[in-house]
Amino acid sequence: MTSLWLETRKAPTAAELHTVDTSTKPDVVIVGAGLTGLVCGLECARAGLSVAVFDARGVAEVTTGLTTAKATCLQGAKTSEIAREHGSEAAREYVAVNQSALSWLREFCAGAGVEVQTRTAYTIAQHGSSLETLEREADAASAAGLQVDFSRGAPLDFVPFPIAGFVGLNDQAQFNPVDLANALASEIRELGGGIYQGIRVEGVSTSGTLTVHTTHGDIVTDRVVLATGTPILDRGGFFAKLEPQRSYLAAFAVPNGTLQPEGMYVSIDSPDVAPTRSLRSAPGHLLVGGNGHIVGRAANTRACARDLLTWTSHYFPEVAPTHQWSAQDYSSVDGLPVVGALTPASDKVLIASGYAKWGMTNAVAAGRILAERISDNAADSGGTMPGAELFDSQRSLAVRRMPNFAVTNAKVGVNAIKSWTQLARTLPQAPTEGEGVVHRHQLKPVATSTVDGETRTVSAICPHLKALLCWNSAERSWDCPLHGSRFSADGTLLEGPATHDLASAPSPEWKGSGN
Incomplete structure (x- = not known):
């Protein structure tokens, strides 16, 4: 991917x-x-x-x-969240910092010949129950100095999916990162x-x-x-003050003459009301993202990725998927x-x-x-x-x-305990294609996966702070549910606070393998 x-x-x-x-x-x-x-x-x-x-x-x-590479000072419900947690002056300063950064970006790109498209950024509510949250964001953004528009219904753009209301901010930017x-x-x-x-x-x-x-x-x-x-x-x-978050993205080829949204969109609905969505255009493509979760703590990452394809094909039936990937970022406790x-x-x-x-x-x-x-x-x-x-x-x-600090680290503790309960099992046969399992072998925790027909076994312990890893079926990687380190099927470090690859481990002798 x-x-x-x-x-x-x-x-x-x-x-x-x-x-x-x-x-x-x-x-x-x-x-x-x-x-x-x-x-x-x-x-x-x-x-x-x-x-x-x-x-x-x-x-x-x-x-x-x-990333989707949307450079905007309208960031979902961020301004109202900062105003609530830190006060209106902090929200105003946050907006000013981002405005200054956006100006720097535009100036650099102009001098370096990097193409930038000016777009309207939209924070949207897909469901009517989210309109109150949306209106709070409009008020906070306006108080922080942004010239935003708030309205119920959809903006004057091609948006075939449900929108109950939006906050819009003109003259924002998108580009190829x-x-x-x-x-x-x-x-x-x-x-x-x-x-x-x-x-x-x-x-x-x-x-x-x-x-x-x-x-x-x-x-x-x-x-x-x-x-x-x-x-x-x-x-x-x-590592105790930051929470690793993973989200999924897909690019879709758009046939010539097919309508697609011009603006940059992000939804603010809670996941139990409507799926999180992020959209923008790219040359010849539509980008759709969403379904984020804390790294290593999603029951079925493959379903998270597949859902983007299903949703997009429903609302944009003429586009065709060309790329799928995911991205990782971190949020602080405040x-x-x-x-x-x-x-x-x-x-x-x-x-x-x-x-x-x-x-x-x-x-x-x-x-x-x-x-x-x-x-x-x-x-x-x-x-x-x-x-x-x-x-x-x-x-x-x-x-x-x-409170946020305690909750974040309590979740880390719960997942640490939960992951170690996996060691109660041994593995009778190799995982099927695209699957990975944490299990015991020779009294040690190991992680076995089968990718592209090759079965590999590596240490199941993250070298960062010794947590047990979880299999990410969407990206066929081993992810740490504590602090977000990620490793390929062969144990190569991909990202996170860890600085070393996974240790090698002896391969089990599978039943019927002839080994």
């Missing part, structure tokens, strides 16, 4: 694969070549700092290349920065000289930015991004996370905040970047939002 963006990227990036001069000392090492890392790297390079960006997979290969990422990477290289793909960062030593440990040697630096979705270092305890120092004792290692699926603007804001902090531009500009205090990673997340 891969995204439309990654499948159709215009040309491969000029990769610097598996080679890095460990004798050099860059001013900044950035871990993660997604939007956050690339914006931070570019702004640091523009400030005259030497930059090295590392990514185990490649530019935009993970979250950035899997891989084109954007490649353009950012190109400018970083032009300014002398290095982008090293295929090299995994496995740890950072902060005692004495700041040293980054990679699969191809150690790098000494002055600052480290962990732009990895969730921090790969546990020192700040952010609903705001976390940007800043990994620990309160030092700002040598910086992080950014918690965009809650609105990374196209929040990632840009985070990258700029971190770059300014690193380059000390705040002293020259007379103040810190907007959002630096609101998003500060060292705010008292657990204290200020203790």
